[in-house]
Amino acid sequence: MRSLLRGTSLVERFLMKDSSFSAMQDEEVEDAEDEAVEGSSSRPRKWVREFSSLANVVAARCARILLSSVEELQHQFDDHVSESPRVPSKYAQNLLEYCCFRALGVSTRVTDYLSDKNFRRLTFEMMLAWEAPGVADKPIIRVGSERAVGKQAFVRLGPAIAGVADPVTVHSQFDVLTATTEGRLQFTVYDKYLAEVDKIMKSMKNQSLSSHLSKFQLVKGETLVELEGTVTTPPVLQHAGVSTWPGRLTLTDHALYFEPIGVGSYDNPKKFDFSDDSRHLVRPELTGPWGARLFDKAILCKSCTNPEPLIFEFPEFTGHSRRDYWLAIIRELVHAHQLIRKYWLEDEDKIEALSRAVLGIARLRATREIIHNLPLKGESLLTFLTCEDLPGGDLILEAIVRTFDSRKNSANGMLQRSPSYARSAAAAINTLSSPTSTRKGSVQDAGIPVGEFLIGDLNPIQKAVLQSRNCSKRVELAQSTIAGVKVDGIDTNLAIMKELMLPLTHALELIKGLQSWNEPLKTTTFLLICSYAVLKNYLGYVIPVCLLCFAGSLLWFRLGQGSNEGDLNVLAPPTLNAVEQLMTLQQALTDLENNLQLGNISLLKVRAILFSRPPQKERSILSICTPGTIGLLEWMPLEQGTCCCMVESHEVWITLREDGDKIQCSQV
Structure with missing residues (x-):
């Protein structure tokens, strides 16, 4: 009983501690919340006996956000969710998912939610509780003095918050954030990361309203993504032949603009449009003074509408990370527009696709800021570039497009194990970039879940990503196998080649043996068979019979694979000193020269036969x-x-x- 009372007081202290954060801020919602709290205070708080203490705390907080109780949420889960998520082994985890997803569906409708540290703490506690939701689960692992979240919890709950991760890149995002913390995510890193995402989204919003965009002929709804070459950053150089022009580079979700520095101001911008229906080429480029190709710090942009390529250089004292960052984000937007043209996306679907790309770029910028460098594979944090590089990425893109169509026809329905839909990525951008916090949400939205997720199961995007990652592992295994058989040394590689060519060598020795009449019986039999085939006009059956024999040998080897695993036994060449190696090399060069001479003689003989003709005696x-x-x-x-x-x-x-x-x- 004392432990129960202590647990109850812990919940109350947790709720009072985070009282600054709530789902809405208008007076009607606050009155409804007070009435719900007063009505529930007269009866004992309901604890889920399958939950651990931390899971009970998180569930109570989710119920408070939803203006409900844990008991009511459990009843809804038991009554409306199908039997598969309610199996005893996964009951606690799936019930916690149900509570968390519904609470996040309301919490993420509050503008400027990422700036609230209490919200960031709540989502981190959700991940911790998801890892150990049951009473008998193992305690949460700590890194140093902090509790840390594992990869599975981050992959499951992170994409439910638009600013945290995307289902396609969530694995790479976690790997980058935990590169120095033993594969576990600490709250200090997580909190700093979300704060940086919030700062970047607000910066994008403010820059989109700046005055320097007035000279651009922007499309309606065009969003500024990145700006380079201002007072605080080094200028960008445009190369045109042997000329170089410094200026300012502006990237939006529709185009790339370059403004050369003029006298006292910037000249008219040059535009590289992503949205026009043409093939775009964006790749790294070498530049240098007077057209010399020396420095690998530039980007080449070319399309059918711009026959003259645009080359932009990003000067940097060491390395080319600045260029690599811009190359990645430009290619991400180019691939987003390719998806739009491929599937004929319009209106809301088009905005949603571009918003996914913009959110990915914001997460990449935030990651670069907290680790003070561009990640080793920065393109793996961008959704459409990842789909381009992964095997089976086209299936992921198709799943993403299907979610656009499903969102249009979605109703309030997470309950029958149907996908649950919350605000789109475009709405999430508007929410994250709002400079002030307002509580304009509606309590009725509490029934709409967050993200495209299935309770206790994977949605189509997650399944496509999982399948693609499995294919990637097989590709990496094959590449590592190829890399493992690479050895150094000419003599060692020659020994391996001789061993691999052994079947062909045996075949050539057999032909030479037949030609030399060392075994007259075999040679006579071979000649009789060949003569019979020629006389009976069976030459047309030779190739099919050879192919059938080859297929039969393959089948024989396949059936006998248990006795022969395909191991290659190569005798190591003798170790030679420096003088012996030089002599061996000289002999090899001499043999190569002789072989070349024999090859030339053979070619000359063939040429003489081809061009020969009888002598002319007429005149x-x-x-x-x-x-x-x-x-x-x-x-x-x-x-x-x-x-x-x-x-x-x-x-x-x-x-x-x-x-x-x-x-x-x-x-x-």
Whole structure:
């Protein structure tokens, strides 16, 4: 009984401590909340006996946000959710998911919710409770003096909050945040990360309203994403031939703008439009003075509408992380527009796709700020770039597009294990970027869950991501196998090649043995078979029979795989000293030269056969010399014996006769 009372007081202290945060702030909601608290204070608080103490605390807080009680939430879960999530082994965890998702569905409708540290603490406690929801679960692991969240809890609950993670990139996001904390997420890192996301979203909102965008012909709803080359950042250089122009680079969710620095102000901007229906090429580029390709710090942007490529350089003393960051975010928006054109997305669906890209860029910027550097694989934190790189990424994109259609037809329905839908990414951006906190939500929204999630199961996006990650593991395993067989040294690689070519070597030795008549019986049998095939016109069946034999050998090897696992036994070459290695190299070069000569001779023989033709005896031109005269002789065939020639305009008859290899001429 004392422990129960202590637990009750703990809940009350927890609720009183976080009283500054609530779902809404208008007076009607506050009155309804007070009435709910007063009505429940007269009866004992309901504790879920399957929950751990921390899970009970989190569930009580979720019930308070929903203006309900834990008992009512449990009854709704038992009455409306199907049997599969209510199995005893997963009952506590799935019930906690139900409470958390519904509470987050209301909490994330409060504008500027990420700026409230109590909300950040609540979501972190949700993850901790999700890891150990049951009474008999193991205690929560600590890193240093802080409790830390594991990967599974972050992957499950993180995407339910738009500012925390995306279902496609949540695994990479967790790996980056926990790179220095033994694979566990501490609250200090988590809190700093969300605060930075909130700061970046507000900065995007303020920059979108700045005056320098007035000269741009912006599309309605176009959002500023990033700005480079201002007073606080180094300028961006545009390369056009041998000329270089410093200026300011502005990135929106529809286009890239470059403003060259003019006299006292910026000149008219140049635009690289992502939304036009053309193929876009964005890749790293080398630049240097006077067109020399020396420094790897630039980006090349080219499309069908811009025949002249735009090259932007991001000067940096060390490395090229600044260029890599801009390359990643530009490509993310390009791929987002490719998705829009591929699936013909319009209106709300188009805005939703671009909002996912913008949220991913904000998370990448926040991650870069808290770790003070660009992550090693920054593109893995961006949704559409990740889908482009992962095997099966097209299936993930199709699942994302299907969620757009499902959201249109969704009702208040998480209860029959149907996907649960909350605000879109576009609405989340508007909520996160609002500069002031207002409680304009409605209590009736409490029944609408958050995100596209299934209680106790994976939604289509998560299933596609899981399948793609499994394929990626197999690809990485194959690549590591290839890397593992790479060895150093010419002699070692030659020994491996000889072992791999052993079947072909045996076949060549067999052919040479048949040719040399070392075994007359085999050679005679081979010749008889070949002669019979030629005489009976069976040559057309040779290739099919060879293929059938090859297929049969493959099947035989496959059936006998248990006795032969395909191991390659290579005898290590003898260890040679430096002088022996030089002599071996010289001998190898000599052998290579001889082989090249033999190859050239063979090619010359083939060429001579191809271009050979019989000698022409009909008419020829001979050059003859007589004492004091030189002339041309046109002669008839030798069989006639005599011919006529013109020597200095005089007609001369001569007799030709063969004398060995020479032709004797005499005047008649």
